[in-house]
Amino acid sequence: MKSHVLSQLRSLEAESIHIMREVVAEMERPCLLFSGGKDSIVMLHLAVKAFAPARVPFPIMHVDTGLNFQTVLDCRDRWVDRTGVQLVIASVQEGIDRGLVQEEPNGSRNRIQTPVLLEAAEKHGFDALFGGGRRDEEKARAKERVFSFRDDFGQWDPKNQRPEIWNLYNGRVHQGESIRVFPLSNWTELDIWAYIEAENIDLPDLYLAKEREVVERGGMLYEVNDFTPLKDGETPQVLSTRYRTVGDANLTACVESTATTLRDVVEEVAAVRLTERGATRGDDKVSEAAMEDRKKEGYF
Amino acid sequence: MTTTLPETGSAPEAHEVVSGDLLRFATAGSVDDGKSTLIGRLLFDSKSIFADQLESVEQVSKDRGNDYADLSLLTDGLRAEREQGITIDVAYRYFATPKRKFIIADTPGHTQYTRNMVTGASTADVALILIDARKGVVEQSRRHTFLATLLGVPHVVVCVNKMDLVDYDEQVFERIRAEFTEFASRLRVPDLTFIPVSALAGDNVVTRSENMDWFDGSPLLSHLERLHVASDRNLVDVRFPVQYVIRPQQNDARDYRGYAGTVASGVMKPGDRVLALPAGLETTIESIDTADGPVDEAYPPMSVTVRLADEIDISRGDMICRPNNVPTVSQDIDAQICWMDEAASLVQGKKYAIKHTTRWARAMVKKINYRVDVNTLHRDEEATEIKLNEMARITLRVTKPLFVDPYQQNRQTGAFILVDEATNKTVAAGMIGGPTRSY
Numbered sequence A: 001m002k003s004h005v006l007s008q009l010r011s012l013e014a015e016s017i018h019i020m021r022e023v024v025a026e027m028e029r030p031c032l033l034f035s036g037g038k039d040s041i042v043m044l045h046l047a048v049k050a051f052a053p054a055r056v057p058f059p060i061m062h063v064d065t066g067l068n069f070q071t072v073l074d075c076r077d078r079w080v081d082r083t084g085v086q087l088v089i090a091s092v093q094e095g096i097d098r099g100l101v102q103e104e105p106n107g108s109r110n111r112i113q114t115p116v117l118l119e120a121a122e123k124h125g126f127d128a129l130f131g132g133g134r135r136d137e138e139k140a141r142a143k144e145r146v147f148s149f150r151d152d153f154g155q156w157d158p159k160n161q162r163p164e165i166w167n168l169y170n171g172r173v174h175q176g177e178s179i180r181v182f183p184l185s186n187w188t189e190l191d192i193w194a195y196i197e198a199e200n201i202d203l204p205d206l207y208l209a210k211e212r213e214v215v216e217r218g219g220m221l222y223e224v225n226d227f228t229p230l231k232d233g234e235t236p237q238v239l240s241t242r243y244r245t246v247g248d249a250n251l252t253a254c255v256e257s258t259a260t261t262l263r264d265v266v267e268e269v270a271a272v273r274l275t276e277r278g279a280t281r282g283d284d285k286v287s288e289a290a291m292e293d294r295k296k297e298g299y300f
Numbered sequence B: 001m002t003t004t005l006p007e008t009g010s011a012p013e014a015h016e017v018v019s020g021d022l023l024r025f026a027t028a029g030s031v032d033d034g035k036s037t038l039i040g041r042l043l044f045d046s047k048s049i050f051a052d053q054l055e056s057v058e059q060v061s062k063d064r065g066n067d068y069a070d071l072s073l074l075t076d077g078l079r080a081e082r083e084q085g086i087t088i089d090v091a092y093r094y095f096a097t098p099k100r101k102f103i104i105a106d107t108p109g110h111t112q113y114t115r116n117m118v119t120g121a122s123t124a125d126v127a128l129i130l131i132d133a134r135k136g137v138v139e140q141s142r143r144h145t146f147l148a149t150l151l152g153v154p155h156v157v158v159c160v161n162k163m164d165l166v167d168y169d170e171q172v173f174e175r176i177r178a179e180f181t182e183f184a185s186r187l188r189v190p191d192l193t194f195i196p197v198s199a200l201a202g203d204n205v206v207t208r209s210e211n212m213d214w215f216d217g218s219p220l221l222s223h224l225e226r227l228h229v230a231s232d233r234n235l236v237d238v239r240f241p242v243q244y245v246i247r248p249q250q251n252d253a254r255d256y257r258g259y260a261g262t263v264a265s266g267v268m269k270p271g272d273r274v275l276a277l278p279a280g281l282e283t284t285i286e287s288i289d290t291a292d293g294p295v296d297e298a299y300p301p302m303s304v305t306v307r308l309a310d311e312i313d314i315s316r317g318d319m320i321c322r323p324n325n326v327p328t329v330s331q332d333i334d335a336q337i338c339w340m341d342e343a344a345s346l347v348q349g350k351k352y353a354i355k356h357t358t359r360w361a362r363a364m365v366k367k368i369n370y371r372v373d374v375n376t377l378h379r380d381e382e383a384t385e386i387k388l389n390e391m392a393r394i395t396l397r398v399t400k401p402l403f404v405d406p407y408q409q410n411r412q413t414g415a416f417i418l419v420d421e422a423t424n425k426t427v428a429a430g431m432i433g434g435p436t437r438s439y
């Protein structure tokens, strides 16, 4: 007799597909937030699977900070070509030029993405935005709903979230309100990697180790490139490194690693003892409260 | 069909490193019974805690003048909120062992308790109930167990915690076990297990306790790893709520018409005779598709796309089942509900939106039969309104037929939510033909 037990990855996949189909069936105009990082790529891969053989029935939106690794843009374009999905680009640089947002002193465009994103979402009339957030990322996220409600300013209201019982999601909103949907809520970093390996998902090569010229700053390793040039008095070294997250190219650090294949990465992630954000995001080191604040502003 | 698909590996199951299945459990306990410590211990001992998280816990513990790292801080984003009086919610935690991945729905025990517990238990395979060995079975233990059984959680594990504070005394454990078993016998608990633990010291959490050699059961983690949950799923009654119709408007798949959905229960195979509701028409399953190709069977909780041999008019909210095994088709629903809205109460005569599987309709509260006191299980038949965290038995009249099964037979097709049409908030969880038994 067959066991009729679904493996954990297939269970997670089935749940994510269920969520995406539910959103497409119930919301007017969904859109997938695509950063080019592994989580948003997994989301897009799941969207492709959820609606096959039809094309993904919603656009993806890239909030372009202008601080992109080229290989991330290349990977994005490969996905667009291959899946025929519609790509919407919201430009932060253009937002700066128009005076919608102002450059932050530390050069991070992480925070000023938010108004750009919200403006684009409003312009296109998106009422549901898929985000790649996972509950295991940090404590503030553990209580995040799969369907997360935003007021008409796009802001998260912690006191006004709906209970989620069984898999009966309620996406009803009033005119002007919207939801964020997190189909990967129940995935962990290891699940994501194991799935990427199992499905052989196309990622930017930043995620794999190779020899990079790097410089150490505040305990973090930054590649020496146009975004993070060498400063006076710094000595670069050549190390085998890879990226664990992909954010602004001027602020994302890499870690020492010899994981040159997806299998190596899975094994490394299974053994590693540091959270992703703790390891590589210069701008996220601030505090857990910072995360909560950004969520309230509508970033997530 | 491959044209829109990114290249995928062959037979994905073959090279998955993350093996094993998924187990969801909900934890329940009164404040200070040691729930956070126990979860922290499970995460820590299963090495699901990262160094930077541990560092921050150690730092906070030191700042507070503690001698040891307080593991409860690992999960306790909630304590601050508790003090500030912000709504307390279910928090989800994750850990994995080589055997299984675990999802914990951590439901804090407070005024919002019933709502949180119902939410956490709704998808749980196991309810983990904590009891302080010094206090024994208290009112809340009964309430937690009642809610777990009402929500159809098939396994209940009672952790008698803080055994270190009662000298690891077998008598204390046995007394609690006897008392608990006695009242649980009046509920529908299919599988009940007791484990004496010390969350703080680690006895019987991950490793077998040397302090309690009188206990011959498994430590908590091995018990959870070995628990057989596959047979809990309903594999008998085929229920496939249609979620979305896939009809590509593309040249490469012009004639494709598939019904996408998640198998709620039963096992479906190509060639099976099926009946579509509400149309009432019979046809045959031509193929069960996934993006990785057709499969020879589909079972819960798989998300698949079903193609049928005949063209029948089927849309979202319809249900596919077997001709000789159909759900009840009804507009009159008798259900146990838990009210979840703080702003307004449920009152007789009021109308709500109802969502059952993938089907939306409107429902009017025809009658509040009685309110159940979740602590005493006393029934108040005079009740005219149901407030936050209260449970009641009600009768609804729905604008169109729903395809339902009793909740205790089918947790998918026996469940619904009510939504306030003015605020759009989810205001109630409903279990159809819920149990009428009491203790």
Ligand SMILES: Nc1nc2c(ncn2[C@@H]2O[C@H](COP(=O)(O)OP(=O)(O)O)[C@@H](O)[C@H]2O)c(=O)[nH]1
Pocket: B029, B030, B031, B032, B033, B034, B035, B036, B037, B038, B072, B161, B162, B163, B164, B165, B197, B198, B199, B200, B201
């Ligand atoms: N002696 C002892 N103390 C415990 C045990 N488990 C928890 N505690 C303590 O009981 C208190 C409450 O624990 P906590 O985990 O915060 O309880 P919660 O409110 O249920 O999450 C804390 O001071 C813990 O250190 C145990 O097994 N033995």
